[in-house]
Amino acid sequence: MSSPAPSEPVLELRGVDVVRGQTHLLRGVDWTVRADERWVLLGPNGAGKTTLLQLVSAHMHPTRGEVRLLGETLGAVDVFELRPRIGLTSAALAQRIAPAERTGDVVVSAGYAVVGRWRERYDIADLTRAAMLMRQWGVDGFANRPFGTLSEGERKRVQIARALMPDPELLLLDEPGAGLDLAGREDLVARLSDLAGYLYAPAQVLVTHHVEEIPPGYTHALLLRSGEVVDAGPLERVVTAEGLSQTFGLPLSLDRADGRFTARRAS
Ligand SMILES: Nc1ncnc2c1ncn2[C@@H]1O[C@H](COP(=O)(O)OP(=O)(O)OP(=O)(O)O)[C@@H](O)[C@H]1O
Ligand SMILES: [Mg+2]
Numbered sequence: 001m002s003s004p005a006p007s008e009p010v011l012e013l014r015g016v017d018v019v020r021g022q023t024h025l026l027r028g029v030d031w032t033v034r035a036d037e038r039w040v041l042l043g044p045n046g047a048g049k050t051t052l053l054q055l056v057s058a059h060m061h062p063t064r065g066e067v068r069l070l071g072e073t074l075g076a077v078d079v080f081e082l083r084p085r086i087g088l089t090s091a092a093l094a095q096r097i098a099p100a101e102r103t104g105d106v107v108v109s110a111g112y113a114v115v116g117r118w119r120e121r122y123d124i125a126d127l128t129r130a131a132m133l134m135r136q137w138g139v140d141g142f143a144n145r146p147f148g149t150l151s152e153g154e155r156k157r158v159q160i161a162r163a164l165m166p167d168p169e170l171l172l173l174d175e176p177g178a179g180l181d182l183a184g185r186e187d188l189v190a191r192l193s194d195l196a197g198y199l200y201a202p203a204q205v206l207v208t209h210h211v212e213e214i215p216p217g218y219t220h221a222l223l224l225r226s227g228e229v230v231d232a233g234p235l236e237r238v239v240t241a242e243g244l245s246q247t248f249g250l251p252l253s254l255d256r257a258d259g260r261f262t263a264r265r266a267s
Pocket of ligand 2: 049050051174
């Protein structure tokens with residue numbers, strides 16, 4: 001029996017460099033993500049993970065090389081048309097949300113490409129979708145609370161609901177597990193695992209430092225070190241003790257049970 005045809009690429013990077021002054025933030029990056037893939041992006045502090053997400057969320061241009069997003073080439077497309085098709089969560093974006101903003105408005109206003117509610121009249125379809133997403137991410141009880149009063153874990157889930165609001169074709173999550181306690185992390189991993197399994201979910205790229213945060217159902221991994229790709233491909237092949245040791249510059253041993261990974265220093 002022949003295998004099914006691969007789905008459409010949602011992002012394609014060829015020979016991408018990002019240079020600032022004398023420093024290469026990214027060097028020679030080749031990477032393809034297809035619509036039905038869920039990627040984890042692993043690498044130490046300063047590896048270039050956030051820089052890579054800036055590129056693939058159409059917030060930065062490469063110094064050299066080609067970036068194609070959702071069938072368009074960066075540099076030859078209006079980024080303001082592209083950005084609503086890409087959901088992004090990051091610490092930097094979270095800081096732009098006013099603490100006094102009503103949490104329900106933080107979610108629903110995403111469809112209007114503004115942070116916070118201004119004077120729009122949201123239509124009933126948007127309000128219904130926002131309510132559904134808030135339920136799905138376990139934050140429906142906070143709709144009337146100011147965003148600034150939520151815990152870190154609750155805020156992370158609100159941001160993901162917000163990022164999903166415009167029904168993006170690509171979802172980019174920059175360290176959504178940072179700052180969460182054990183229960184919060186496990187809750188997030190389970191919800192991301194559910195999302196990974198939905199047939200009509202967007203392609204996903206999750207940035208993390210911790211293999212414990214890889215949700216079951218994720219399919220691919222990219223290992224990044226000092227701006228260069230150490231390895232990229234199917235999760236089983238790429239997430240190994242050898243690959244992680246090389247990426248993090250430390251001998252590591254790796255265990256896998258029930259679809260979850262744990263890593264520790266090799267003895
Ligand atoms: N405008 C800039 N000029 C010079 N260096 C920069 C600039 N922006 C980022 N860098 C450097 O590029 C490197 C990669 O940064 P980036 O934020 O992409 O790393 P990261 O992998 O996301 O790290 P972390 O895990 O700590 O979030 C860092 O060393 C950072 O200091
Ligand atoms: Mg980062």
